[in-house]
Amino acid sequence: MSISVGIAGMGAIGRAVARALVDGIDGYHLHAASDVNPPTEFDIPYFDFEQLCKSCDLIIEALPPHIVPQLTPHIFAHEKDAILISSSALLLYPEILAQKDSVTSRIIVPSGALSGLDGVSALKQMGIERALIATTKKPMGYDGAPYIVENNIDLAAIKTKECLFKGNAIEASRAFPANINVAATLSLAGIGPERTQVEIWADPEIGGNTHEITVSGEFSTIRGRVENTPDPANPKSSMLAAQSIISVLKKMNAPVVVL
Numbered sequence: 001m002s003i004s005v006g007i008a009g010m011g012a013i014g015r016a017v018a019r020a021l022v023d024g025i026d027g028y029h030l031h032a033a034s035d036v037n038p039p040t041e042f043d044i045p046y047f048d049f050e051q052l053c054k055s056c057d058l059i060i061e062a063l064p065p066h067i068v069p070q071l072t073p074h075i076f077a078h079e080k081d082a083i084l085i086s087s088s089a090l091l092l093y094p095e096i097l098a099q100k101d102s103v104t105s106r107i108i109v110p111s112g113a114l115s116g117l118d119g120v121s122a123l124k125q126m127g128i129e130r131a132l133i134a135t136t137k138k139p140m141g142y143d144g145a146p147y148i149v150e151n152n153i154d155l156a157a158i159k160t161k162e163c164l165f166k167g168n169a170i171e172a173s174r175a176f177p178a179n180i181n182v183a184a185t186l187s188l189a190g191i192g193p194e195r196t197q198v199e200i201w202a203d204p205e206i207g208g209n210t211h212e213i214t215v216s217g218e219f220s221t222i223r224g225r226v227e228n229t230p231d232p233a234n235p236k237s238s239m240l241a242a243q244s245i246i247s248v249l250k251k252m253n254a255p256v257v258v259l
């Protein structure tokens with residue numbers, strides 16, 4: 001039986017996943033979507049969040065983080081499973097996971113623009129002592145972030161690599177909500193947001209968006225570095241993020257799975 005998929009948010013990521021579903025992913029079909037500006041590219045109905053969650057088996061969230069709390073009550077009311085790419089919303093709005101506690105819905109957070117979460121998850125079983133993620137983007141990649149606006153930081157004036165922010169993942173999620181999903185995802189996979197340290201760097205010379213993780217325990221240290229070319233459809237996103245959702249869909253339905 002084919003699982004009917006509903007996509008909430010048909011921006012760069014939502015459309016990339018929709019295209020993959022239309023091209024064909026075994027066991028799934030694209031049933032409907034939600035968007036305030038629906039693209040004309042797909043021959044599907046557009047519903048509000050309530051109707052989307054009622055009519056689809058599985059919801060894929062690809063919305064701005066601040067819209068996620070408007071979607072999740074409908075997911076839980078209909079006890080549907082969901083793939084959430086805006087992981088920072090889980091830190092920014094703790095009520096989402098609190099509401100989830102009373103229902104059978106599963107929330108699946110894909111690796112997004114990050115890699116190495118398999119090792120982090122294994123290390124967690126023995127105990128993680130330290131987790132750090134350093135994100136580096138071109139200065140304008142942080143345009144509009146609350147921390148930039150509140151501190152009147154002139155991004156155009158940054159001419160050499162500069163550390164803009166150091167703090168834990170909760171503080172980082174509030175300061176850079178649209179840019180910091182990777183820190184939220186690492187903290188959820190590892191030792192939690194209070195103990196996950198985040199550094200935000202701006203570098204005019206950098207080619208793509210770079211995320212470096214260092215996660216250590218008594219017997220292992222995991223170091224990972226991902227360089228992502230910005231998504232042409234949304235320079236604040238990475239192509240890898242949409243592909244991580246497609247990878248989750250395939251793994252959820254595969255006879256042999258490498259996690």
Ligand SMILES: NC(=O)c1ccc[n+]([C@@H]2O[C@H](COP(=O)([O-])OP(=O)(O)OC[C@H]3O[C@@H](n4cnc5c(N)ncnc54)[C@H](O)[C@@H]3O)[C@@H](O)[C@H]2O)c1
Binds near residue numbers: 085179237
């Ligand atoms: N986990 C990760 O590593 C990772 C990586 C990249 C992006 N992201 C997150 O993924 C999300 C989607 O990214 P994107 O690049 O596709 O963004 P995008 O801005 O291209 O798309 C967002 C879409 O949501 C729609 N939308 C906005 N408000 C809405 C509402 N009230 N109801 C319905 N639709 C609404 C917009 O019209 C737009 O089409 C963002 O939250 C981004 O931060 C996560």
